[in-house]
Structure formats: structure tokens, C-alpha cells
Amino acid sequence: MTAPTLWAILATALLSALLFGGGLGLNLVIVAVPAILAAAFAARAADRRIRPWTLVWAVGGLALLAVPALRDAGWPTFLAIVSALVLTALALHGGRGWPSVLFAPVGLIDSVGSGTTWAWRGLRERADGSRGRWGPVVRTVGVAVALLVVFGALFAGADAAFADLLGSLMPDVSLEQAPWRLSLFLLGLFGAISVARTAAAPLRWDRMVIRPGRARARLEWALPLIVLNLLFAAFNAVQLAVLFGGYDKVLSETGLTYAEYARQGFWQLLMATLLTLAVIGLALRWAPRADARDRTLVRAVLGILCVLTLVVVASALRRMDLYVDAYGLTRLRISVAAMEIWLGLVIVLIMAAGIFGARLLPRALAVSAAASMLAFGLASPDAIVAERNLERFNRLGKIDVPYLAGLSADAVPALDRLPEPQRTCALRDIEARLGDEDDTPWYATSWSQARARALLAERGVDRFSVDCGEPSREEEYDPYAKGAPHSAPHSAPYDAPYDAP
Known part of the structure; x- marks a missing residue:
């Protein structure tokens, strides 16, 4: 040494x-x-x-460390730090x-x-x-x-x-x-x-040598995947007819309300996307590879499966968009939506590997994961949650102030535009948390924290004279629940519980 x-x-x-x-x-x-x-x-x-790839991983790791320097929310910071450590390991090895x-x-x-x-x-x-x-x-x-x-x-x-x-x-x-x-x-x-x-x-x-599995016969390998493709095609046909047919189409086809249909099945579709990636990996392991016809068959069957999976991804994101439109955006919802978008990108990269070769696929997937984490952190998910809920409040007059009060300093610029008393009720807890951190040194303070402190100091927050009257979550009424009188979308006086997907 x-x-x-x-x-x-x-x-x-x-x-x-x-x-x-x-x-x-x-x-x-x-x-x-x-x-x-x-x-x-x-x-x-x-x-x-x-x-060159060492520099790519090193620069990517340093870029990810910009997230905690710029943003206050702890969960994107954690993801960025873990991703930076992974890129460091890739650069070193x-x-x-x-x-x-x-x-x-x-x-x-x-x-x-x-x-x-x-x-x-x-x-x-x-x-x-x-x-x-x-x-x-x-x-x-x-x-x-x-x-x-x-x-x-x-x-x-x-x-x-x-x-x-x-x-x-x-x-x-x-x-x-x-x-x-x-x-x-x-x-x-x-x-x-x-x-x-x-x-x-x-x-x-x-x-380390990873040996491919024993190649299967064409019929033995292709028949299950063709059946799976037909199932995906049938499901996607229904999705395209129902999800993009409007609210009346949803009611006539399913008998559910707009928000019920939007909420139903998102996690199942997310799991279906993950399982499809596992199926593709196993299928490639046992794929026939004796001659050019076998390779053409593999590319055709798996290519169709990838295209159909992209439609499933779009369907899941459409459901989430409808549900957010009905109930508002939360940290959980934006996180799973971002994960679904990345899974769609993974499918696209797998399709590209099938066309141009898979030599760069491992590195491409690592780059896509790191870039997604960086974009997610720099986009400031807490600020996006606050912005979407502010837009929804301006449009419908509905907002869950106690939930928004638990966001980080990243959300302060959006919450500051709320009218009173919602503004005070949303910002007073955030201001109290920032006040407790006034002695935090400059090198441990994010740009979002500094910006939020300056904004709150300029306009102030009245902690005492405003009665926020925070409602109990257990007493909230969901008009979309079964047995409730039917009403048009967005007519609910209260939001659905925020721990739902």
C-alpha cells in the first residue's frame, strides 16, 4: 500500500x-x-x-450523491445512496x-x-x-x-x-x-x-461461468409461450376497449364505478410484469438454438410477448392515473408508478437486445436503473405529490391536509400556494421540523431545506390562531365503496385512505 x-x-x-x-x-x-x-x-x-465504463460508473455514482444535496425527502435519498454504492462496486470490479x-x-x-x-x-x-x-x-x-x-x-x-x-x-x-x-x-x-x-x-x-440450460424442442418450448401470448392478447383487447372507452364504457362493461375499476388490479398487473420478466429469462435459458430457424422462432415469440407486456404496463399506468385523478397522489402511488415505468424500459431494452445482441444488456439494465433513481430523486417526488394535490384542490376543492403536512421541505413551494387555512395547516408542521434543524451545518443542509426556510421566513406561518381540525382517518367516507349511492367521479367530499395503492 x-x-x-x-x-x-x-x-x-x-x-x-x-x-x-x-x-x-x-x-x-x-x-x-x-x-x-x-x-x-x-x-x-x-x-x-x-x-471507459469505470468512468461511467464513477460519474454516475457521484451524480446520485447530488440527490441528498438538493432534496430533503429521506426516501429518494436512501435509494440514491444505495444506487451510488452499487455503481461504486461496478466501477471498482x-x-x-x-x-x-x-x-x-x-x-x-x-x-x-x-x-x-x-x-x-x-x-x-x-x-x-x-x-x-x-x-x-x-x-x-x-x-x-x-x-x-x-x-x-x-x-x-x-x-x-x-x-x-x-x-x-x-x-x-x-x-x-x-x-x-x-x-x-x-x-x-x-x-x-x-x-x-x-x-x-x-x-x-x-x-464465473453460467452454463445455458439444455435446449428444448421447438414445440415443447414454444407452445406454452404461444398460449401465454394469446392470453395477453385477449386481456389487452379488453383493456383497450374498456380503459380508453370512457366512464360510461367502464360502467357498462364491468358494473363497477370509475374509481373502483381504476383501483382494481394495479398490483396484479405490476406482478404480471415482473413475472413476465422471469418467464423471458427462463425461456431464453431453455430456448432452442440449433440453427437460424430456431433463433428466428425465439425472437418472434418473445418479441410478441414483450410487445404485449408493454400494453400491460400502459394499462397499469392508466389505472394508476385514473385512481390518482379520483383520490389524489401519494408517495406510495408515485413510487409504484415510477417502478412500472422502469419495468417498461427494461422490456424495451430486452427487445433491443433481441435485435442487436445481448452483449451490452447487463450494463444497459444497470445504467437504466441508476438513471431512473437519479431522475426520480432530482424530480423531487414530494414536490410532485404536493403539486398534483394542489391542482386537484383547485379543480375539485378536496385535499388531505394532514397527509400533506407530513411531506418534506421539498413540498413547501407548492403548499405555500394553498389558500388559508389549508396553507397554515399544511405548513406549520413542516416549519416546526425545519426550525428544529436550524443549527444544522451548511454541509448537512439540502438546497430544498434552505429554500423552504427562506420562503417560510418571508411569508410566515401562524401556528396558533388557525384551528386545523384534523379529521380522523377512520371516519372518512368513501362514496366508491360497494353499497354506497352511485355518483359521478370526483364528487366525494372526502378522500379515500392514502395507504391504498
Whole structure:
């Protein structure tokens, strides 16, 4: 292990201890920089070259870390961080096949143990070879720190503005936080060691051989899929006739109300899409492949299945759109709709692989997943939920204020446009949460939080004089329930429960 690698690992650990703990924001990017340098130094020492796909994964991982820096909602942040870790594993391991894409994150975990031994051995070797140079380095750093502390304290006592500037720039570290800071230090230390060790000696997942299944006869392979295609075609014909035939068509064909039909079956269609991907994977494993006619048969049967599956995806999204139109948008609904859109993209990529070849399919699916996570986070789902509910309120006069009050600071610009008293009732809890985080340092504050604080400070929120009278969810009335009098869509005085799909 080289000295630059050791110093980069130590810098990652120190920055983790100092910057984490109060929230997530730019601190993720700041900590990621020395970790990336540790990997680069270790890879160069091991004579590993940087390849184009390595840069693709690395840039993608850094881009995903922009989500917590820009958005306040915790769930897109979590998804972005997990996706960034996966892309980091792909950048470190390399490889192009399915084993590398699927098992690369396992390599980071495996490197924690071996990397610790590797780092300790490298540290001892560096110490034995440079005993005479450690003394001057330690003395120089000690003198610099002492001067900064002494003169920084004097200047802070002499000028309150300078003291505030130092307070905002420097992390708040106290003895009470020592155990927590130590845990963060160890997390950064072992994380950086794992990254550097993987860069120096990655696991070669592409050496794992996945043998294709025994090829089946044409009739044995194709007949079940042809029957499945006919079932999909029949279902899609009904969907196209009913879902796009209007409200009267829904009633005449099903006997259900508009909202009942919209709510019915979305999860089943989502599961059907997932199972179709499994069927395609298994069919390819046992597909006949003796000659060109077999390959043509495989492409035709599976291509038709993919096209029909895209219609199922469109049907599921149409149902969700109708249901949102009737009951409003929630976090759960926007999440499952985004997942359905990505599954549709996966189907399109599989179709492209059938035409142009499947060599790039594993990487293309990984890129599509990461890009979808990035787009989902940057689009600010909480803001979209607030915007859609604001539009619905302006159109129908219906809104679930207690639910919207639980959204993050991302939703503040939309909720601020509500009339009173709905505005106050939706914003006062968010303002209280932001007020509790006023002492959060700049590196742990997202852009959405800063924008929301500025907006609320400008217009203010009356926490005391407005009686919001939050209704009990159990007492809500659903006019679309069976046995309720029939009414036209959107005539309900209350919204349906928000934990429904």
C-alpha cells in the first residue's frame, strides 16, 4: 500500500467523523472525494488501468450523491445512496457480464476483512521505512493546529461576526458525541479500506461461468409461450376497449364505478410484469438454438410477448392515473408508478437486445436503473405529490391536509400556494421540523431545506390562531365503496385512505 492511499483512507475516516451525524447533504460528496482518491491510488499501484465504463460508473455514482444535496425527502435519498454504492462496486470490479453486475456489491463486503489485513501490513511497512520522517511531520502538524486554535479563539472573541463564520464552517464536536463520532470514524475508515482494497485486487466475477440450460424442442418450448401470448392478447383487447372507452364504457362493461375499476388490479398487473420478466429469462435459458430457424422462432415469440407486456404496463399506468385523478397522489402511488415505468424500459431494452445482441444488456439494465433513481430523486417526488394535490384542490376543492403536512421541505413551494387555512395547516408542521434543524451545518443542509426556510421566513406561518381540525382517518367516507349511492367521479367530499395503492 502506498503512502497516498493511506493518507486518503485516513482523510476519509476523519471527514466521516467530523461531517456526518447532523444530516446528509454536500458532506456525502466531500467524504466521497478522498475515498475515490484512495481507490485511484490503490488501482495505480496495482497497475490497473481506468477504462471507459469505470468512468461511467464513477460519474454516475457521484451524480446520485447530488440527490441528498438538493432534496430533503429521506426516501429518494436512501435509494440514491444505495444506487451510488452499487455503481461504486461496478466501477471498482469492472466486468461486463451478469455475474459482475449482480455480485459486484458483494465484493465490497468481502474486501472489508481482507482489506483490513492489507491496510495494517501496508501501514507497518510504511512506518518501518520512514521512521525518521514521522517526527518532523507530526511536529509540523501539531504546531499548525496549535496556531489555528490559539489565534482562531482570539479572533472569534474579538469579533462576533467572525465567530459566527467560524461556527458555521467548523463541525460541532463535543465530548458527549465522542462515541458517535468514533463510530462514524470507523465506518469511514473501513469503508475507505474496502474501496481501496477492491480497487487494488477486485474479485473477478466474470470468470464465473453460467452454463445455458439444455435446449428444448421447438414445440415443447414454444407452445406454452404461444398460449401465454394469446392470453395477453385477449386481456389487452379488453383493456383497450374498456380503459380508453370512457366512464360510461367502464360502467357498462364491468358494473363497477370509475374509481373502483381504476383501483382494481394495479398490483396484479405490476406482478404480471415482473413475472413476465422471469418467464423471458427462463425461456431464453431453455430456448432452442440449433440453427437460424430456431433463433428466428425465439425472437418472434418473445418479441410478441414483450410487445404485449408493454400494453400491460400502459394499462397499469392508466389505472394508476385514473385512481390518482379520483383520490389524489401519494408517495406510495408515485413510487409504484415510477417502478412500472422502469419495468417498461427494461422490456424495451430486452427487445433491443433481441435485435442487436445481448452483449451490452447487463450494463444497459444497470445504467437504466441508476438513471431512473437519479431522475426520480432530482424530480423531487414530494414536490410532485404536493403539486398534483394542489391542482386537484383547485379543480375539485378536496385535499388531505394532514397527509400533506407530513411531506418534506421539498413540498413547501407548492403548499405555500394553498389558500388559508389549508396553507397554515399544511405548513406549520413542516416549519416546526425545519426550525428544529436550524443549527444544522451548511454541509448537512439540502438546497430544498434552505429554500423552504427562506420562503417560510418571508411569508410566515401562524401556528396558533388557525384551528386545523384534523379529521380522523377512520371516519372518512368513501362514496366508491360497494353499497354506497352511485355518483359521478370526483364528487366525494372526502378522500379515500392514502395507504391504498
